[in-house]
Amino acid sequence: MMLPDLLWKIPYFRKIIFGLFDIQNAIDVLHCRIDVPDELFEQFQIDKLSQSYQAVFEKNEPLISVCVGTYNRAELVVNRCVKSILNQDYENLEVIVVGDCCTDNTAKLIKEIDDQRLQFLNLPQRGNYPSRPEWCWMVAGTVPFNEALKLAKGDFITHLDDDDEYLPDRISKLVHFIQHSHYDFVWHPFWRETLSGKWQLKSGTHFRRNEVTTSSSFYHKWLKRIPWDLNAFKYNEPGDWNRFRKFKYLGVKTAHFPEPLLRHFKERNPSQI
Secondary structure: OOHHHHHHOOHHHHHHHHHHHHHHHHHHHHHHHHHOOHHHHHHHHHHOOOHHHHHOOOOOOOOEEEEEEEOOOHHHHHHHHHHHHHOOOOOOEEEEEEEOOOOOOHHHHHHOOOOOOEEEEEOOOOOOOOOOHHHHHHHOOHHHHHHHHHHOOOOEEEEOOOOOEEOOOHHHHHHHHHHHHOOOEEEOOEEEEOOOOOEEEEOOOOOOOOOOOHHHEEEEHHHHHOOOOOOHHHHOOOHHHHHHHHHHHHOOOEEEOOOOOEEEOOOOOHHHO
């Protein structure tokens, strides 16, 4: 038995950990009081009960928007990321790939894909990210992510990092899951490649920082109103959790889907993002 497992069996240790989670939750709420306008909070409470909001849960084969931000990873985004999306067993998709001012052959390779569900936009200027590598890692891709959100027309929205891949039945399983119980936001475990090349299961059973990632999320289109924040690093937060804690603050109905549906490949150097 590993040391963390032994420590978890000690009541006092568990009390400390849960106390830290409570403190972090309180900090998240305070940040959200600053970040989320009262008008947006109140609008969600009203819209959540509306017929138009609930209608997407009753649609037969709702449209799913898959948003991808990329920067100079032409081979990976085409042959791994986009390929895994277009090969889903669920067909009613739109795949929106936005380049963060790509200077490689991304546009050429995507243009060669004969699928009307796929669209590509390359931004004329790259996002103004912080120079410190760890800060850049937290918010890199914010600009193309937000542009993809603006273009998304789907009933539900999901994402995929440009160097990762979905399992073939991911979207069909999540559509059934989210519609069956009318969740606003769902997420799932994923396989994570370590630096040594081995694969580990990241369970992510709780809706909190470091357990939910952008590519494991799937949510109602209303939530596209909350963009990524280029200044998330100033809170010492990765951009995905900075955004997801705002969902939590709104009171979205969340659920953890139990099966791993994503392969997350080992990270590249932040300066290459």
